[in-house]
Amino acid sequence: MELRHLRCFLAVAEELHFARAAERLHIEQSPLSRAIKELEEDLGVKLFVRTTRSTRLTRAGSLFLQHVPRIFTALQQSRDSVTAAANGFHSQLRVALSDGVPPSRLSSLLALCRREEPEIEIRLSEVPLSQQIKGLHDDEYDVGFAQSSDVGDGIIAEAIWDDPLVVAVPARHPLLTHKRIPLDEVLRYPLVLGDCHVCEGYSRQVERVLRRVDREPLIAERVASVDLMMALVAAGFALGLAGITQISSRREPDVVARPLAGRTPMLTTYLLRLGTEPSNTLARFVERINTVEASSPRRPDEHLGRHDSEERES
Known part of the structure; x- marks a missing residue:
């Protein structure tokens, strides 16, 4: 063969x-x-x-x-390991990403890894949650990040980061009269949400929030990235639901982030790894996750974009 x-x-x-x-x-x-x-x-x-x-x-x-x-x-x-060794790396850590990990937290973690162990090559793969779980079992990945703890037997899911879930609203939308928007008001308008397969963990968490109100949401579009979600919101196509750090990192001037009324729901990011004894490289990586000082997310009631200053002046 x-x-x-x-x-x-x-x-x-x-x-x-x-x-x-x-x-x-x-x-x-x-x-x-x-x-x-x-x-x-x-x-x-x-x-x-x-x-x-x-x-x-x-x-x-x-x-x-x-x-x-x-x-x-x-x-x-x-092949990658041989190339990494030729380029001066002593070891490799294979990291899978699903659901759109909060970028500020990930960048802080990667910067810390690069500073403390520059000889360790970190290879990132963006994959759906189901592929990440299979890859962890098949030894394709050493560790993963996702927004779901429903990962089956043999995998440890540890909650590591919480991000306030907020409403992404087009500038000058009528809902901006609310400082904190009631969920039943949100559901009066079309929504653009994450794709159920590409953003499986995110979708599960958002659906749990939407079920708090006895009203069927009008899903205008499902997208594979927060970037496309923000583009559609900025165009006035629909409202979006995402983590505050995910929205703020895009700095879209025609999108305003508003918190939901009542208790603020959180999008939780989980660290996924096999339940077996981790390697020394992986153990140090996990320790850094627990010690890295994540960039502080914006307050849920803080607005985004140039239109906020216009509102305050008017």
Whole structure:
């Protein structure tokens, strides 16, 4: 079995079409078919059922597909480790990020790591929560950050940061007559929220807040980033819900952040890692999370942008 066999298998398994897979690999269809046949002979099983109309994985092929991507991940990590060593790094820490970690806190942490252990290379990967959990189990990542503690068995989820959840409001919106906006007033308007798959942990926490009011929210759009959320809010497309530090870091002049009336809900960020004994490198990284002095978030009742000064003057 050679790597070319695995690359051919992965392309056909993902495309489920030999012609498209061959085009993707920039080879002719006949050597692709030959590579798949050689792989099947080596494994002693059929990986695909191929007819004139369709191509599908056999049960053995589906099982094999679960393992092949990990082989390429391990190979890439080996290459990265060699490159890191050549560049003077002594070790590597693989960190997964989900749900949009508060940027000021992350930058403070990374700056502290760089200052105290510059020989440790930190590799960051932005992935959905489900992929982060799988990656921790499969040893693709050493540690992760997400906004969910619902991570299943074998993973420790430690609450590390709280960020006040506030309403992102377009400038000159009628809701700005409220210094603290009642949730039922928020739900009278369209909302732009995080994508349920890309921002899974964030979505769960926000949905718990929205369920406090017996009114179905009008979801105008779901987005994969706070940047797009702020762009839509600034355009007057909808209201947004996000952490105060996430909004303030964008400094969008046409967006005003207002707290919700009543007790301020929090967006909690969790540190995720396996329940096994951590390496010395990971243990020191966790210690820094507990000691780093995060940038102070804006107060929930503090406004953002040039329109706030205009309001105070009027």
